[in-house]
Amino acid sequence: MQTALENPEIVSLAAGFVDQQSLPVEVVDPAVSELLADPIEGRRALQYGTTIGDQALRSRLVGELEREGGIPAGTYRDAVPRTVVTTGSAQLIYLVCEALLDPGDIVLVESPTYFVFLGPIETRGARAIRIPIDDGGLRLDDLEATLQRLDAEGQLERVKLIYTIPEHANPTGISLAAERRGPLVEIARKWSRKHQILVLEDAAYRNLSFGAAEPPSVWSHDTRGDTVILARTFSKTFSPGLKLGFGVLPEALVDPILDLKGNHDFGSANFNQRLLERVLGNGSFRRHVERLSGLYRRKCSTFLAALDESIGSLDPEIHWTRPEGGLFVWMTVPDGLDTGFDGPLFSRCVREGVLYVPGEFAFADEPPPRPRNHLRLTFGVPSESELVEGARRLGAALSACLDSVA
Ligand SMILES: Cc1ncc(COP(=O)(O)O)c(C=O)c1O
Incomplete structure:
Protein backbone atom coordinates (compact mmCIF):
# COMPACT_ATOMS: atom_id res chain seq x y z
CA MET A 1 0.00 0.00 0.00
CA GLN A 2 2.91 2.29 0.81
CA THR A 3 4.37 1.63 -2.66
CA ALA A 4 1.00 2.34 -4.27
CA LEU A 5 0.56 5.59 -2.35
CA GLU A 6 4.04 6.79 -3.29
CA ASN A 7 3.58 5.88 -6.96
CA PRO A 8 0.13 6.96 -8.15
CA GLU A 9 0.77 5.51 -11.63
CA ILE A 10 0.96 2.02 -10.13
CA VAL A 11 -2.19 -0.09 -10.53
CA SER A 12 -2.88 -1.70 -7.18
CA LEU A 13 -4.66 -5.02 -7.47
CA ALA A 14 -3.65 -5.50 -3.82
CA ALA A 15 -5.60 -3.29 -1.39
CA GLY A 16 -8.85 -4.90 -0.28
CA PHE A 17 -10.63 -1.54 -0.14
CA VAL A 18 -14.06 -0.88 -1.62
CA ASP A 19 -14.68 1.14 -4.80
CA GLN A 20 -14.15 4.81 -3.89
CA GLN A 21 -16.80 6.17 -6.28
CA SER A 22 -19.41 3.78 -4.90
CA LEU A 23 -19.27 5.14 -1.35
CA PRO A 24 -22.81 6.24 -0.49
CA VAL A 25 -22.48 10.00 0.08
CA GLU A 26 -25.95 10.56 -1.47
CA VAL A 27 -27.49 8.10 0.97
CA VAL A 28 -25.63 9.22 4.08
CA ASP A 29 -26.06 12.98 3.55
CA PRO A 30 -29.88 13.10 3.93
CA ALA A 31 -29.81 10.45 6.66
CA VAL A 32 -27.42 12.58 8.74
CA SER A 33 -29.58 15.69 8.17
CA GLU A 34 -32.71 13.82 9.22
CA LEU A 35 -30.95 12.44 12.27
CA LEU A 36 -29.91 15.91 13.40
CA ALA A 37 -33.13 17.68 12.37
CA ASP A 38 -34.82 16.47 15.54
CA PRO A 39 -32.68 17.89 18.40
CA ILE A 40 -33.75 15.18 20.86
CA SER A 284 -31.80 3.12 1.00
CA PHE A 285 -29.26 0.55 2.25
CA ARG A 286 -30.90 -2.20 0.20
CA ARG A 287 -31.02 -0.05 -2.94
CA HIS A 288 -27.35 0.81 -2.45
CA VAL A 289 -26.36 -2.85 -2.17
CA GLU A 290 -28.19 -3.63 -5.43
CA ARG A 291 -26.29 -0.86 -7.23
CA LEU A 292 -23.05 -2.04 -5.67
CA SER A 293 -23.36 -5.66 -6.71
CA GLY A 294 -24.12 -4.48 -10.27
CA LEU A 295 -20.97 -2.35 -10.20
CA TYR A 296 -18.75 -5.17 -8.92
CA ARG A 297 -20.30 -7.60 -11.40
CA ARG A 298 -19.23 -5.30 -14.27
CA LYS A 299 -15.76 -4.72 -12.81
CA CYS A 300 -15.22 -8.42 -12.21
CA SER A 301 -16.27 -9.38 -15.70
CA THR A 302 -13.99 -6.70 -17.22
CA PHE A 303 -11.11 -7.95 -15.07
CA LEU A 304 -11.66 -11.63 -15.88
CA ALA A 305 -11.84 -10.83 -19.61
CA ALA A 306 -8.60 -8.82 -19.32
CA LEU A 307 -6.87 -11.68 -17.46
CA ASP A 308 -8.05 -14.10 -20.17
CA GLU A 309 -6.69 -11.77 -22.83
CA SER A 310 -3.32 -10.99 -21.20
CA ILE A 311 -2.53 -14.18 -19.31
CA GLY A 312 -4.86 -16.89 -20.68
CA SER A 313 -2.38 -18.39 -23.09
CA LEU A 314 0.87 -17.83 -21.16
CA ASP A 315 1.14 -21.17 -19.35
CA PRO A 316 -1.33 -24.02 -18.79
CA GLU A 317 -0.33 -24.11 -15.11
CA ILE A 318 -1.56 -20.56 -14.52
CA HIS A 319 -5.20 -20.41 -13.54
CA TRP A 320 -7.50 -18.26 -11.44
CA THR A 321 -10.91 -18.33 -9.78
CA ARG A 322 -14.01 -16.85 -11.44
CA PRO A 323 -15.94 -15.40 -8.50
CA GLU A 324 -19.69 -14.92 -8.49
CA GLY A 325 -19.53 -12.12 -5.94
CA GLY A 326 -17.26 -10.18 -3.62
CA LEU A 327 -14.00 -8.47 -4.52
CA PHE A 328 -11.29 -11.10 -5.02
CA VAL A 329 -9.67 -13.32 -7.64
CA TRP A 330 -7.15 -15.96 -6.57
CA MET A 331 -4.43 -16.86 -9.04
CA THR A 332 -2.21 -19.94 -9.04
CA VAL A 333 1.09 -19.93 -10.93
CA PRO A 334 3.59 -22.76 -11.54
CA ASP A 335 5.05 -24.24 -8.37
CA GLY A 336 8.59 -22.97 -8.87
CA LEU A 337 7.58 -19.32 -9.27
CA ASP A 338 7.79 -17.65 -5.85
CA THR A 339 5.16 -14.90 -5.58
CA GLY A 340 6.48 -13.58 -2.22
CA PHE A 341 7.81 -10.05 -1.63
CA ASP A 342 11.36 -11.36 -2.07
CA GLY A 343 10.60 -13.50 -5.10
CA PRO A 344 11.14 -12.55 -8.76
CA LEU A 345 7.50 -11.91 -9.66
CA PHE A 346 6.81 -9.24 -7.07
CA SER A 347 9.81 -7.10 -7.96
CA ARG A 348 9.06 -7.51 -11.67
CA CYS A 349 5.46 -6.40 -11.01
CA VAL A 350 6.65 -3.30 -9.15
CA ARG A 351 8.81 -2.47 -12.19
CA GLU A 352 5.86 -3.02 -14.52
CA GLY A 353 3.66 -0.88 -12.22
CA VAL A 354 1.21 -3.36 -10.74
CA LEU A 355 0.76 -4.73 -7.20
CA TYR A 356 -0.83 -7.85 -5.75
CA VAL A 357 -0.88 -9.55 -2.34
CA PRO A 358 1.44 -12.57 -2.15
CA GLY A 359 -0.73 -15.62 -1.50
CA GLU A 360 1.60 -17.05 1.16
CA PHE A 361 0.16 -14.64 3.76
CA ALA A 362 -3.21 -16.34 3.46
CA PHE A 363 -1.92 -19.73 4.59
CA ALA A 364 -1.69 -20.77 8.21
CA ASP A 365 1.71 -22.26 9.15
CA GLU A 366 0.46 -25.78 9.80
CA PRO A 367 1.04 -28.09 8.09
CA PRO A 368 4.31 -26.72 6.65
CA PRO A 369 5.36 -25.59 4.13
CA ARG A 370 3.12 -22.68 3.20
CA PRO A 371 2.51 -22.62 -0.55
CA ARG A 372 4.23 -19.69 -2.30
CA ASN A 373 2.76 -19.84 -5.79
CA HIS A 374 -0.45 -17.83 -5.42
CA LEU A 375 -1.56 -14.22 -5.80
CA ARG A 376 -4.54 -12.43 -4.32
CA LEU A 377 -5.95 -9.94 -6.79
CA THR A 378 -8.81 -7.52 -6.21
CA PHE A 379 -11.00 -5.62 -8.64
CA GLY A 380 -12.55 -3.48 -5.88
CA VAL A 381 -10.57 -0.25 -6.08
CA PRO A 382 -9.18 0.18 -9.65
CA SER A 383 -11.38 1.60 -12.41
CA GLU A 384 -12.28 -0.66 -15.35
CA SER A 385 -9.51 0.84 -17.51
CA GLU A 386 -7.00 0.36 -14.66
CA LEU A 387 -8.11 -3.24 -14.30
CA VAL A 388 -7.39 -3.86 -17.98
CA GLU A 389 -4.01 -2.14 -17.68
CA GLY A 390 -3.24 -3.98 -14.42
CA ALA A 391 -3.94 -7.34 -16.08
CA ARG A 392 -1.72 -6.36 -19.02
CA ARG A 393 1.17 -5.42 -16.68
CA LEU A 394 0.73 -8.58 -14.62
CA GLY A 395 0.80 -10.58 -17.84
CA ALA A 396 4.03 -8.85 -18.89
CA ALA A 397 5.64 -9.54 -15.50
CA LEU A 398 4.53 -13.19 -15.51
CA SER A 399 5.76 -13.66 -19.04
CA ALA A 400 9.20 -12.25 -18.16
CA CYS A 401 9.48 -14.43 -15.03
CA LEU A 402 8.34 -17.59 -16.83
CA ASP A 403 10.96 -16.95 -19.52
CA SER A 404 13.69 -16.72 -16.88
CA VAL A 405 12.42 -19.84 -15.03
CA ALA A 406 12.31 -21.83 -18.32
C1 LIG B 1 -13.12 -11.81 5.52
C2 LIG B 1 -13.11 -10.52 6.26
N1 LIG B 1 -13.55 -10.49 7.51
C3 LIG B 1 -13.56 -9.37 8.23
C4 LIG B 1 -13.10 -8.18 7.71
C5 LIG B 1 -13.08 -6.98 8.61
O1 LIG B 1 -13.83 -5.93 8.15
P1 LIG B 1 -14.39 -4.81 9.12
O2 LIG B 1 -13.66 -4.85 10.41
O3 LIG B 1 -14.18 -3.53 8.40
O4 LIG B 1 -15.84 -5.13 9.32
C6 LIG B 1 -12.61 -8.15 6.40
C7 LIG B 1 -12.05 -6.92 5.82
O5 LIG B 1 -11.40 -6.89 4.82
C8 LIG B 1 -12.61 -9.35 5.65
O6 LIG B 1 -12.15 -9.42 4.40
Whole structure:
Protein backbone atom coordinates (compact mmCIF):
# COMPACT_ATOMS: atom_id res chain seq x y z
CA MET A 1 0.00 0.00 0.00
CA GLN A 2 2.91 2.29 0.81
CA THR A 3 4.37 1.63 -2.66
CA ALA A 4 1.00 2.34 -4.27
CA LEU A 5 0.56 5.59 -2.35
CA GLU A 6 4.04 6.79 -3.29
CA ASN A 7 3.58 5.88 -6.96
CA PRO A 8 0.13 6.96 -8.15
CA GLU A 9 0.77 5.51 -11.63
CA ILE A 10 0.96 2.02 -10.13
CA VAL A 11 -2.19 -0.09 -10.53
CA SER A 12 -2.88 -1.70 -7.18
CA LEU A 13 -4.66 -5.02 -7.47
CA ALA A 14 -3.65 -5.50 -3.82
CA ALA A 15 -5.60 -3.29 -1.39
CA GLY A 16 -8.85 -4.90 -0.28
CA PHE A 17 -10.63 -1.54 -0.14
CA VAL A 18 -14.06 -0.88 -1.62
CA ASP A 19 -14.68 1.14 -4.80
CA GLN A 20 -14.15 4.81 -3.89
CA GLN A 21 -16.80 6.17 -6.28
CA SER A 22 -19.41 3.78 -4.90
CA LEU A 23 -19.27 5.14 -1.35
CA PRO A 24 -22.81 6.24 -0.49
CA VAL A 25 -22.48 10.00 0.08
CA GLU A 26 -25.95 10.56 -1.47
CA VAL A 27 -27.49 8.10 0.97
CA VAL A 28 -25.63 9.22 4.08
CA ASP A 29 -26.06 12.98 3.55
CA PRO A 30 -29.88 13.10 3.93
CA ALA A 31 -29.81 10.45 6.66
CA VAL A 32 -27.42 12.58 8.74
CA SER A 33 -29.58 15.69 8.17
CA GLU A 34 -32.71 13.82 9.22
CA LEU A 35 -30.95 12.44 12.27
CA LEU A 36 -29.91 15.91 13.40
CA ALA A 37 -33.13 17.68 12.37
CA ASP A 38 -34.82 16.47 15.54
CA PRO A 39 -32.68 17.89 18.40
CA ILE A 40 -33.75 15.18 20.86
CA GLU A 41 -32.93 12.35 18.48
CA GLY A 42 -29.75 14.20 17.41
CA ARG A 43 -28.48 14.56 20.97
CA ARG A 44 -29.29 10.95 21.69
CA ALA A 45 -27.17 9.95 18.72
CA LEU A 46 -24.30 12.19 19.85
CA GLN A 47 -24.32 10.70 23.37
CA TYR A 48 -22.64 7.44 24.46
CA GLY A 49 -24.67 4.33 23.79
CA THR A 50 -24.55 0.89 25.41
CA THR A 51 -21.85 -1.78 25.13
CA ILE A 52 -24.17 -4.27 23.40
CA GLY A 53 -25.38 -1.64 20.92
CA ASP A 54 -28.52 0.29 20.05
CA GLN A 55 -31.66 -1.73 20.75
CA ALA A 56 -33.58 -0.51 17.68
CA LEU A 57 -30.63 -1.29 15.43
CA ARG A 58 -30.15 -4.76 16.91
CA SER A 59 -33.81 -5.60 16.35
CA ARG A 60 -33.54 -4.35 12.80
CA LEU A 61 -30.38 -6.40 12.16
CA VAL A 62 -32.15 -9.56 13.26
CA GLY A 63 -35.09 -8.53 11.05
CA GLU A 64 -32.64 -8.26 8.14
CA LEU A 65 -31.46 -11.83 8.82
CA GLU A 66 -35.09 -12.98 8.62
CA ARG A 67 -35.68 -11.04 5.40
CA GLU A 68 -32.49 -12.43 3.82
CA GLY A 69 -33.49 -15.96 4.81
CA GLY A 70 -37.01 -15.43 3.43
CA ILE A 71 -38.56 -16.46 6.73
CA PRO A 72 -41.41 -14.84 8.69
CA ALA A 73 -40.67 -11.74 10.78
CA GLY A 74 -40.23 -12.65 14.43
CA THR A 75 -38.74 -16.11 13.81
CA TYR A 76 -35.33 -15.06 15.16
CA ARG A 77 -36.76 -12.86 17.95
CA ASP A 78 -34.74 -14.83 20.53
CA ALA A 79 -31.52 -13.84 18.78
CA VAL A 80 -31.90 -10.10 19.57
CA PRO A 81 -30.43 -10.35 23.11
CA ARG A 82 -27.53 -12.35 21.62
CA THR A 83 -26.82 -9.71 18.95
CA VAL A 84 -23.87 -7.44 19.71
CA VAL A 85 -22.92 -4.40 17.61
CA THR A 86 -19.17 -4.15 17.10
CA THR A 87 -16.62 -1.76 15.63
CA GLY A 88 -16.44 -3.64 12.35
CA SER A 89 -16.37 -7.41 12.27
CA ALA A 90 -12.62 -7.15 12.93
CA GLN A 91 -13.43 -6.25 16.53
CA LEU A 92 -15.83 -9.14 16.90
CA ILE A 93 -13.45 -11.75 15.55
CA TYR A 94 -10.67 -10.37 17.74
CA LEU A 95 -12.91 -10.51 20.82
CA VAL A 96 -13.93 -14.07 19.96
CA CYS A 97 -10.26 -15.08 19.89
CA GLU A 98 -9.64 -13.25 23.16
CA ALA A 99 -12.60 -14.93 24.84
CA LEU A 100 -12.01 -18.46 23.56
CA LEU A 101 -8.34 -19.09 22.94
CA ASP A 102 -5.63 -20.04 25.39
CA PRO A 103 -2.01 -20.71 24.40
CA GLY A 104 -1.77 -24.01 22.53
CA ASP A 105 -5.44 -24.03 21.47
CA ILE A 106 -6.29 -24.87 17.88
CA VAL A 107 -8.34 -23.04 15.24
CA LEU A 108 -9.15 -24.86 12.01
CA VAL A 109 -9.06 -22.44 9.08
CA GLU A 110 -9.66 -22.64 5.36
CA SER A 111 -6.58 -22.98 3.19
CA PRO A 112 -6.23 -20.18 2.14
CA THR A 113 -7.98 -17.90 4.63
CA TYR A 114 -8.40 -14.20 5.51
CA PHE A 115 -4.84 -13.44 6.58
CA VAL A 116 -5.78 -10.77 9.12
CA PHE A 117 -7.59 -13.42 11.18
CA LEU A 118 -4.31 -15.30 11.65
CA GLY A 119 -3.00 -12.32 13.69
CA PRO A 120 -5.34 -12.61 16.71
CA ILE A 121 -4.85 -16.41 16.74
CA GLU A 122 -1.10 -15.89 16.94
CA THR A 123 -1.46 -13.15 19.56
CA ARG A 124 -3.29 -15.62 21.78
CA GLY A 125 -0.47 -18.14 21.37
CA ALA A 126 -2.88 -20.49 19.59
CA ARG A 127 -2.28 -22.65 16.49
CA ALA A 128 -4.05 -22.31 13.15
CA ILE A 129 -4.29 -25.52 11.11
CA ARG A 130 -5.22 -25.45 7.44
CA ILE A 131 -8.16 -27.40 5.99
CA PRO A 132 -8.19 -27.67 2.18
CA ILE A 133 -10.92 -26.08 0.08
CA ASP A 134 -12.24 -26.88 -3.38
CA ASP A 135 -14.75 -25.17 -5.68
CA GLY A 136 -17.43 -25.70 -3.02
CA GLY A 137 -15.36 -24.15 -0.22
CA LEU A 138 -14.24 -25.92 2.95
CA ARG A 139 -13.79 -29.67 2.37
CA LEU A 140 -15.79 -31.44 5.03
CA ASP A 141 -14.04 -34.79 4.47
CA ASP A 142 -10.68 -33.14 5.20
CA LEU A 143 -12.17 -31.33 8.18
CA GLU A 144 -13.36 -34.65 9.64
CA ALA A 145 -10.04 -36.33 8.86
CA THR A 146 -8.17 -33.55 10.69
CA LEU A 147 -10.49 -33.77 13.71
CA GLN A 148 -9.99 -37.53 13.73
CA ARG A 149 -6.21 -37.14 13.59
CA LEU A 150 -6.20 -34.55 16.37
CA ASP A 151 -8.41 -36.84 18.46
CA ALA A 152 -5.98 -39.74 17.94
CA GLU A 153 -3.13 -37.44 19.01
CA GLY A 154 -5.02 -36.43 22.17
CA GLN A 155 -5.39 -32.86 20.85
CA LEU A 156 -9.15 -32.69 20.28
CA GLU A 157 -9.66 -30.77 23.49
CA ARG A 158 -7.49 -27.98 22.13
CA VAL A 159 -9.77 -27.42 19.11
CA LYS A 160 -11.93 -24.39 19.90
CA LEU A 161 -13.00 -22.93 16.58
CA ILE A 162 -13.64 -23.70 12.93
CA TYR A 163 -13.37 -20.50 10.87
CA THR A 164 -15.11 -20.12 7.51
CA ILE A 165 -15.88 -17.27 5.12
CA PRO A 166 -18.86 -18.76 3.32
CA GLU A 167 -19.58 -16.10 0.68
CA HIS A 168 -17.14 -14.99 -2.02
CA ALA A 169 -14.28 -15.55 0.38
CA ASN A 170 -11.30 -13.34 0.93
CA PRO A 171 -8.90 -14.29 -0.71
CA THR A 172 -10.36 -16.77 -3.23
CA GLY A 173 -13.84 -15.50 -4.15
CA ILE A 174 -15.10 -19.07 -3.56
CA SER A 175 -18.36 -19.74 -1.65
CA LEU A 176 -19.30 -22.58 0.66
CA ALA A 177 -21.73 -24.90 -1.16
CA ALA A 178 -25.30 -24.87 0.17
CA GLU A 179 -25.21 -28.60 0.91
CA ARG A 180 -22.11 -28.26 3.13
CA ARG A 181 -23.59 -25.64 5.45
CA GLY A 182 -25.85 -27.82 7.61
CA PRO A 183 -23.33 -30.70 7.77
CA LEU A 184 -20.63 -28.25 8.93
CA VAL A 185 -22.73 -27.48 12.01
CA GLU A 186 -23.30 -31.21 12.52
CA ILE A 187 -19.56 -31.94 12.36
CA ALA A 188 -18.81 -29.24 14.95
CA ARG A 189 -21.46 -30.78 17.23
CA LYS A 190 -20.35 -34.34 16.66
CA TRP A 191 -16.79 -33.57 17.74
CA SER A 192 -17.84 -31.39 20.70
CA ARG A 193 -17.46 -34.17 23.23
CA LYS A 194 -16.08 -32.47 26.31
CA HIS A 195 -16.50 -28.85 25.20
CA GLN A 196 -18.33 -27.03 22.43
CA ILE A 197 -16.32 -26.58 19.24
CA LEU A 198 -17.69 -23.39 17.70
CA VAL A 199 -17.99 -22.38 14.07
CA LEU A 200 -17.09 -18.76 13.34
CA GLU A 201 -19.01 -17.76 10.20
CA ASP A 202 -17.39 -14.59 8.86
CA ALA A 203 -19.97 -13.38 6.35
CA ALA A 204 -18.12 -10.16 5.40
CA TYR A 205 -19.01 -10.50 1.70
CA ARG A 206 -22.61 -11.63 2.07
CA ASN A 207 -25.02 -9.67 -0.16
CA LEU A 208 -22.29 -8.96 -2.71
CA SER A 209 -23.43 -11.69 -5.08
CA PHE A 210 -23.39 -10.74 -8.76
CA GLY A 211 -26.82 -12.25 -9.29
CA ALA A 212 -27.23 -15.78 -7.97
CA ALA A 213 -29.18 -16.19 -4.73
CA GLU A 214 -26.91 -16.86 -1.75
CA PRO A 215 -27.70 -20.04 0.21
CA PRO A 216 -28.98 -19.79 3.78
CA SER A 217 -26.21 -18.94 6.23
CA VAL A 218 -24.38 -21.58 8.24
CA TRP A 219 -25.84 -19.84 11.30
CA SER A 220 -29.40 -20.54 10.12
CA HIS A 221 -28.65 -24.28 10.39
CA ASP A 222 -27.70 -23.90 14.05
CA THR A 223 -31.24 -24.35 15.30
CA ARG A 224 -30.10 -24.74 18.93
CA GLY A 225 -28.18 -21.46 18.66
CA ASP A 226 -25.17 -22.82 20.57
CA THR A 227 -22.66 -23.71 17.84
CA VAL A 228 -22.28 -20.89 15.31
CA ILE A 229 -20.99 -17.36 15.85
CA LEU A 230 -22.22 -15.21 12.99
CA ALA A 231 -19.97 -12.21 12.18
CA ARG A 232 -21.35 -9.56 9.85
CA THR A 233 -20.12 -6.16 8.72
CA PHE A 234 -21.35 -3.12 6.79
CA SER A 235 -17.82 -2.24 5.64
CA LYS A 236 -18.12 -3.96 2.26
CA THR A 237 -21.81 -3.43 1.56
CA PHE A 238 -22.04 0.18 2.77
CA SER A 239 -19.09 2.07 4.21
CA PRO A 240 -15.89 0.97 5.96
CA GLY A 241 -15.66 4.55 7.29
CA LEU A 242 -18.64 3.82 9.57
CA LYS A 243 -16.78 0.73 10.81
CA LEU A 244 -19.86 -1.11 12.02
CA GLY A 245 -20.43 -4.81 12.26
CA PHE A 246 -22.33 -7.15 14.48
CA GLY A 247 -22.22 -10.65 15.86
CA VAL A 248 -24.96 -13.09 16.78
CA LEU A 249 -23.49 -15.20 19.56
CA PRO A 250 -24.29 -18.43 21.35
CA GLU A 251 -25.82 -17.54 24.72
CA ALA A 252 -22.74 -18.68 26.65
CA LEU A 253 -20.52 -16.21 24.82
CA VAL A 254 -22.62 -13.06 25.23
CA ASP A 255 -21.41 -12.00 28.68
CA PRO A 256 -17.73 -12.85 28.12
CA ILE A 257 -17.73 -10.89 24.84
CA LEU A 258 -19.56 -7.94 26.39
CA ASP A 259 -17.11 -7.87 29.32
CA LEU A 260 -14.19 -7.75 26.91
CA LYS A 261 -15.87 -5.19 24.66
CA GLY A 262 -16.52 -3.10 27.77
CA ASN A 263 -12.78 -3.10 28.38
CA HIS A 264 -12.09 -2.17 24.76
CA ASP A 265 -14.52 0.67 24.07
CA PHE A 266 -17.76 0.19 26.10
CA GLY A 267 -19.78 0.50 22.90
CA SER A 268 -19.29 1.22 19.20
CA ALA A 269 -19.95 4.73 17.82
CA ASN A 270 -23.54 5.48 18.74
CA PHE A 271 -24.01 8.09 16.02
CA ASN A 272 -23.06 5.58 13.34
CA GLN A 273 -25.47 3.04 14.78
CA ARG A 274 -28.38 5.49 14.68
CA LEU A 275 -27.41 6.38 11.12
CA LEU A 276 -27.27 2.76 10.03
CA GLU A 277 -30.61 2.04 11.68
CA ARG A 278 -32.12 4.85 9.58
CA VAL A 279 -30.70 3.69 6.23
CA LEU A 280 -31.70 0.10 6.92
CA GLY A 281 -35.20 1.24 7.85
CA ASN A 282 -35.86 3.54 4.88
CA GLY A 283 -34.73 1.02 2.24
CA SER A 284 -31.80 3.12 1.00
CA PHE A 285 -29.26 0.55 2.25
CA ARG A 286 -30.90 -2.20 0.20
CA ARG A 287 -31.02 -0.05 -2.94
CA HIS A 288 -27.35 0.81 -2.45
CA VAL A 289 -26.36 -2.85 -2.17
CA GLU A 290 -28.19 -3.63 -5.43
CA ARG A 291 -26.29 -0.86 -7.23
CA LEU A 292 -23.05 -2.04 -5.67
CA SER A 293 -23.36 -5.66 -6.71
CA GLY A 294 -24.12 -4.48 -10.27
CA LEU A 295 -20.97 -2.35 -10.20
CA TYR A 296 -18.75 -5.17 -8.92
CA ARG A 297 -20.30 -7.60 -11.40
CA ARG A 298 -19.23 -5.30 -14.27
CA LYS A 299 -15.76 -4.72 -12.81
CA CYS A 300 -15.22 -8.42 -12.21
CA SER A 301 -16.27 -9.38 -15.70
CA THR A 302 -13.99 -6.70 -17.22
CA PHE A 303 -11.11 -7.95 -15.07
CA LEU A 304 -11.66 -11.63 -15.88
CA ALA A 305 -11.84 -10.83 -19.61
CA ALA A 306 -8.60 -8.82 -19.32
CA LEU A 307 -6.87 -11.68 -17.46
CA ASP A 308 -8.05 -14.10 -20.17
CA GLU A 309 -6.69 -11.77 -22.83
CA SER A 310 -3.32 -10.99 -21.20
CA ILE A 311 -2.53 -14.18 -19.31
CA GLY A 312 -4.86 -16.89 -20.68
CA SER A 313 -2.38 -18.39 -23.09
CA LEU A 314 0.87 -17.83 -21.16
CA ASP A 315 1.14 -21.17 -19.35
CA PRO A 316 -1.33 -24.02 -18.79
CA GLU A 317 -0.33 -24.11 -15.11
CA ILE A 318 -1.56 -20.56 -14.52
CA HIS A 319 -5.20 -20.41 -13.54
CA TRP A 320 -7.50 -18.26 -11.44
CA THR A 321 -10.91 -18.33 -9.78
CA ARG A 322 -14.01 -16.85 -11.44
CA PRO A 323 -15.94 -15.40 -8.50
CA GLU A 324 -19.69 -14.92 -8.49
CA GLY A 325 -19.53 -12.12 -5.94
CA GLY A 326 -17.26 -10.18 -3.62
CA LEU A 327 -14.00 -8.47 -4.52
CA PHE A 328 -11.29 -11.10 -5.02
CA VAL A 329 -9.67 -13.32 -7.64
CA TRP A 330 -7.15 -15.96 -6.57
CA MET A 331 -4.43 -16.86 -9.04
CA THR A 332 -2.21 -19.94 -9.04
CA VAL A 333 1.09 -19.93 -10.93
CA PRO A 334 3.59 -22.76 -11.54
CA ASP A 335 5.05 -24.24 -8.37
CA GLY A 336 8.59 -22.97 -8.87
CA LEU A 337 7.58 -19.32 -9.27
CA ASP A 338 7.79 -17.65 -5.85
CA THR A 339 5.16 -14.90 -5.58
CA GLY A 340 6.48 -13.58 -2.22
CA PHE A 341 7.81 -10.05 -1.63
CA ASP A 342 11.36 -11.36 -2.07
CA GLY A 343 10.60 -13.50 -5.10
CA PRO A 344 11.14 -12.55 -8.76
CA LEU A 345 7.50 -11.91 -9.66
CA PHE A 346 6.81 -9.24 -7.07
CA SER A 347 9.81 -7.10 -7.96
CA ARG A 348 9.06 -7.51 -11.67
CA CYS A 349 5.46 -6.40 -11.01
CA VAL A 350 6.65 -3.30 -9.15
CA ARG A 351 8.81 -2.47 -12.19
CA GLU A 352 5.86 -3.02 -14.52
CA GLY A 353 3.66 -0.88 -12.22
CA VAL A 354 1.21 -3.36 -10.74
CA LEU A 355 0.76 -4.73 -7.20
CA TYR A 356 -0.83 -7.85 -5.75
CA VAL A 357 -0.88 -9.55 -2.34
CA PRO A 358 1.44 -12.57 -2.15
CA GLY A 359 -0.73 -15.62 -1.50
CA GLU A 360 1.60 -17.05 1.16
CA PHE A 361 0.16 -14.64 3.76
CA ALA A 362 -3.21 -16.34 3.46
CA PHE A 363 -1.92 -19.73 4.59
CA ALA A 364 -1.69 -20.77 8.21
CA ASP A 365 1.71 -22.26 9.15
CA GLU A 366 0.46 -25.78 9.80
CA PRO A 367 1.04 -28.09 8.09
CA PRO A 368 4.31 -26.72 6.65
CA PRO A 369 5.36 -25.59 4.13
CA ARG A 370 3.12 -22.68 3.20
CA PRO A 371 2.51 -22.62 -0.55
CA ARG A 372 4.23 -19.69 -2.30
CA ASN A 373 2.76 -19.84 -5.79
CA HIS A 374 -0.45 -17.83 -5.42
CA LEU A 375 -1.56 -14.22 -5.80
CA ARG A 376 -4.54 -12.43 -4.32
CA LEU A 377 -5.95 -9.94 -6.79
CA THR A 378 -8.81 -7.52 -6.21
CA PHE A 379 -11.00 -5.62 -8.64
CA GLY A 380 -12.55 -3.48 -5.88
CA VAL A 381 -10.57 -0.25 -6.08
CA PRO A 382 -9.18 0.18 -9.65
CA SER A 383 -11.38 1.60 -12.41
CA GLU A 384 -12.28 -0.66 -15.35
CA SER A 385 -9.51 0.84 -17.51
CA GLU A 386 -7.00 0.36 -14.66
CA LEU A 387 -8.11 -3.24 -14.30
CA VAL A 388 -7.39 -3.86 -17.98
CA GLU A 389 -4.01 -2.14 -17.68
CA GLY A 390 -3.24 -3.98 -14.42
CA ALA A 391 -3.94 -7.34 -16.08
CA ARG A 392 -1.72 -6.36 -19.02
CA ARG A 393 1.17 -5.42 -16.68
CA LEU A 394 0.73 -8.58 -14.62
CA GLY A 395 0.80 -10.58 -17.84
CA ALA A 396 4.03 -8.85 -18.89
CA ALA A 397 5.64 -9.54 -15.50
CA LEU A 398 4.53 -13.19 -15.51
CA SER A 399 5.76 -13.66 -19.04
CA ALA A 400 9.20 -12.25 -18.16
CA CYS A 401 9.48 -14.43 -15.03
CA LEU A 402 8.34 -17.59 -16.83
CA ASP A 403 10.96 -16.95 -19.52
CA SER A 404 13.69 -16.72 -16.88
CA VAL A 405 12.42 -19.84 -15.03
CA ALA A 406 12.31 -21.83 -18.32
C1 LIG B 1 -13.12 -11.81 5.52
C2 LIG B 1 -13.11 -10.52 6.26
N1 LIG B 1 -13.55 -10.49 7.51
C3 LIG B 1 -13.56 -9.37 8.23
C4 LIG B 1 -13.10 -8.18 7.71
C5 LIG B 1 -13.08 -6.98 8.61
O1 LIG B 1 -13.83 -5.93 8.15
P1 LIG B 1 -14.39 -4.81 9.12
O2 LIG B 1 -13.66 -4.85 10.41
O3 LIG B 1 -14.18 -3.53 8.40
O4 LIG B 1 -15.84 -5.13 9.32
C6 LIG B 1 -12.61 -8.15 6.40
C7 LIG B 1 -12.05 -6.92 5.82
O5 LIG B 1 -11.40 -6.89 4.82
C8 LIG B 1 -12.61 -9.35 5.65
O6 LIG B 1 -12.15 -9.42 4.40
